[in-house]
Amino acid sequence: MPRLTKNEDVCITCHRCETICAWVHEVVFNPDKGRVIVDLDYPDEHRLRICIQCGRCADACPMDAFYQDFNILTTSEQGIYRLDESKCTGCGECIEACPTKVLQFYPDRRVPRKCDFCLGQPMCARYCPTNALGWVLM
Template sequence: MPRLTKNEDACIACHRCEAICAWAHHVVFNPHKGRVIVDLEYPDTHQLRICIQCGRCADACPMDAIYQDFTILTTSEQGIYRLDESKCTGCGECIEACPTKVLQFYADKRMPRKCDFCLGQPMCVRYCPTKALGWVLG
């Protein structure tokens, strides 16, 4: 029952997690297309924003485009929430409902970016040079 974890004290704000996420999902090294976000608030302050799999986005979606995939379980033994792009109308209700504000809108695709934990092999964790992101399996 895996989950994604973060340690902001270990993060050096290199944005590698954002870039590798964009590569894994869109084959482009563009941190602005990642599903993990490193917010730089001040020169010495930053925040890692990750999907916490709370399900509020799914509850808010009027098209049922966000669903639980039970092939990958979270630590609460619930399936991860994933986006069915064929059902998404781009209304933005899920983005408004997201408590971590990690859901962002793809203007070119007219739909949100939704973390899917790379289907159990999160690339952001694999390529984080300081282990600021983790994948807990139990």
């Protein structure tokens, strides 16, 4: 089964992953709207934050707005977690529960941005120039 992997040692902080993610999902070249986050800390440390599909967002949601899509499986052979925006009330419980803190609200809507692994073709991994992000079959 495929898995999104990260190798922060080879990340050059170009923000291409964030930018391509925003383009695929929002049709804007704005890294702040991506579902992948490159944190920069002074002076030379950085961290890639990606959704690990742990399901804590789904467990925390009082409206059952998250569901598992078994068309795309993770290494544990569980479906990826996706958001049904029509059920989301914007309470923020999922954002508080996210262990990687990658879930964030859209600034103009009260729903979180949720990684969907680009439905099995993650563009962040495809366009990463150093393979800091990868889509690996396990």
